[in-house]
Amino acid sequence: MDLSFTPEELAFRDEVRSFLAEKYPADIKERAKKGWSYLPKEDHVRWQKILYERGWIAPHWPKEYGGTGWTPRQKFIFEEECMAGNCPRVLPFGLTMVGPVIYTFGNEAQKAKFLPRILSSDDWWCQGYSEPGSGSDLASLQTKAIREGDNYRVTGSKIWTSGAHKANWMFCLVRTKSDGKPQEGISFLLIDMKSPGITVQPIVSIDVGHYLNSVFLDDVIVPAENLIGEENKGWTYAKFLLGYERTGIAGVGRSKMRLEMLKGIARAEQLDGQPLIQDAGFKRRIAQIETDLMALEHTNLRVMSSSGAGGGNLASLLKIRGTEIEQAINETLVEALGNYGTPYDVNFPRWDRNEPPAGPDYATGVVAEHLLKRAASIYGGTNEVQRNIIAKMVLAL
Template identity: 55%
Template structure:
């Protein structure tokens, strides 16, 4: 979708485009081109560049370090970073716990945590899902018992993304076992270096160490690290999930993904003609583009409402459903283009084992990316749960 921009907005776009071209870490570009697994320092290198510029948290209120940009400027920024294939900033501090802290936190919590989230000094992880509490998150069993000015936390979390790098985590814990499920939960900020915390890796199908199990054994957490009221953490959890689901839509990166598919399919041959000349493949690309354009309109309406002071409502569930499905379809089309070249590749193979992966680089990476996006319709609240939310809040069923 092409929007009409004012001269001021066109100038802003050029400013963003020039800044990225001149400041995006070159060593990061090299790693991305080779498909190497990115390290914590890789993610932080781009984070620090944006922080120094004052652009690391465009959606935050200005008083807490936001840019004060209009919705159109934020849209332009996301478009340009996707266009330049910039890595995505880790969302756990910037777009998840940060907004919870500046909305529900105490002045002391805001002063302590927000500046370090912006600077990248603190890397955050999310302690929500448990082995028996995924889509039914309110059934979580990790327990926090108050003893004086501390909680003692025991339990297990799973699928904790990037916990191996985390300095802090935000955790949902049960503080009142006899209350209604949602009424007995509290929202705690936990130092990941606390005694009693153990992080165990989960290696994905693509051979990546991205997610983890986290075990908490008598972990001592100061009461001052509880956000909002005791047993009212579900309010924070719902607020956070609504913001997370807007981000999961990933419209700008999906648009770049479609462009990339068109570029590849214009040169890769299907017999004697480019793959894009195949009417069946071309139809899949066109259908994807139409769905993505509709999703983009919905995202812009949502962002406009948020700029007017309205929090994301049930439309965030629509964004999550369609955005995650589109991301999966993108990787399916890429794997279809790769054909047999995509089949054997895994990041977990050593250099010698990978000698048989002789196709183009994009094809060799197609399978692990495809594997990884199978999770998009599950995390942030599974798409089945999102449909229930829409049925209840929109259709009144």
């Protein structure tokens, strides 16, 4: 596939670059450079509102719902430029995940109520899929929703719910029928996180950050008007959403940016005076990663061109390769840090402490990011399970 850009595409790239130069707040950029994964919610909201005002917050949405109408190559250019500029990633739960479910399967009232607030980032969503004992085998989930007149009464618990402590809405898979095939008794509910009966408990991650939670639902009353599509058809909507989630996880633009960072460190002089790039073994590893990333980039663009942002059947493939490459870059970055690659990262960004970082600037946040992203091959469906999906596809089982 020819990846060289047409004059129109180059003009578009310039437009994006000028926009970023003018509108991307310098203070967020500074924090993003030091710890992209650790930006506070306020930074994400501020940046997303800037994109929203420009009309660029939802490139993957159809134009009628607030999308940009860009070609796949324009979307690709936009993502590349945002990542190269160290912009915060647009958080996926509203815009990439539940938004497409609502405009595809929701009714008019649901579209009118939820889509504008997703676009403006006034609502913050979390994903209530996994439960203790129901991760890879998601269809075994047990959180029950019993219909009582105009409401559902929901009881059960969710786990690993990213950002639930910051979210005001959760899209949630619930069991509405217990007999028959497990997949045929699942429904897709939108739940207001302020509803009485919801308790959120933190789970602290290996990098000492708090992103994950357990969410307990104890007789939570949810209006039946918050049911997406038909009762017991939630599995269809859930799988549709996972396609969007997995493609997003491929993260090509982000990996390209991290690879550039790795090359920068490899070119810097080490304590012994020799830049790492002069080590043939190290150079070969970087070359291997770069080749893999170029192949992924082409595949990603091909998939986007042929099947839209959901990634179709190839979403699993993109998810596996994207996370493997991301983890390879992170591991190599930690090795490149040498002495500064300690398990308890002294450079972990602490906005609140005002401590000068120890060691070179480039070491800031590298170990924390490496630890955090160990989970990338688990969330969104583990890579082992993605391989099963690919095997079934190839073998047409």
